[in-house]
Amino acid sequence: MTVKVNGDEREVPEGETVRALVARFKLVPEKVAIELNRRLVRSSQYDATLSHGDELEIVTFVGGG
């Protein structure tokens, strides 16, 4: 199925969880924050499975003023 991650479409297996997606990109869950369809996903919900067409944002901190 296809999901959109940070603006780009990606193919992921059916039943992919948020946690598996984070691992796929070799990210540390504690160092990112995640939105699913414009709503914050808390760490306790990272085992939620994704659906075709879901849109995710995976963010972190960068330098800023």
Place this chain on the structure above:
Amino acid sequence: MALDVFRIRDFEVRNRLFVGTGKYASYEVMQRALESSGCHVVTVAVRRERLVDKEGRSLLDYLDLNKYVILPNTAGCFSAEDAIRVSLLGRDLLEKQGNRGAGWVKLEVLGDKKTLLPDPVGTLEATRELVKEGFTVLCYTSDDPIAARRLKEAGAASVMPAGSPIGSGQGILNPLNISLCLETLKEGDPHYPVIVDAGVGTASDVSIAMELGADGVLLNTGIAHAKDPVKMAEAMKLALESGRLSYQAGRIPKKRYATASSPFEGVISYIPGE
């Protein structure tokens, strides 16, 4: 001389200089500049994680989270809705890191990319929502005293008028308006924290803001893009201390004519006109 304690709601801030983490030549220079500035609060931005070409270095690896309180901003947001999304993401990240900064946000809702001036309506809307969400909201705003008052009434924990446009280095362009903001925000509430945010180009700008009675100054580019950011950071620290002490000491009123420091009594010279 240690400056007096500064509070924003239940946040105790140990240094009145808030320093941004953007635009340094390297993370190492940033670290040394932050150290040299003496700051306790540092601002950061929330951005998409780079999923490809990630070079492996992350800002979080270069900030001592036991030392600094992180103040996440909503820079780059042009609507209240996006600013709220970014605030929630920033809070989630800081909760995971166990950093004190999880409870607050530097709210920016911008009007356009060219001026980076705040959208007053969007800022007000976002302030109301974020206060409902339990945030301690520090509001970037223009130097308009009426807008400042509206933001305070909406529940902003601190109002942060801009000295001049973000990153412009033009300093405090309208000291009258900054002082009007201070007057209206602190009327009957002298400890209400007001931070001059944006526009600082050099150390004297920081002193001027503090001499006007601001509680603190937030800056980034003035240090990060100085020829020697580490030295400029120290200059900013000293300027802040000078300005604060000067404000507390109470300046003399400005007069039209001279007042001699040495007595005229006993002079042996000819005085014109006498």
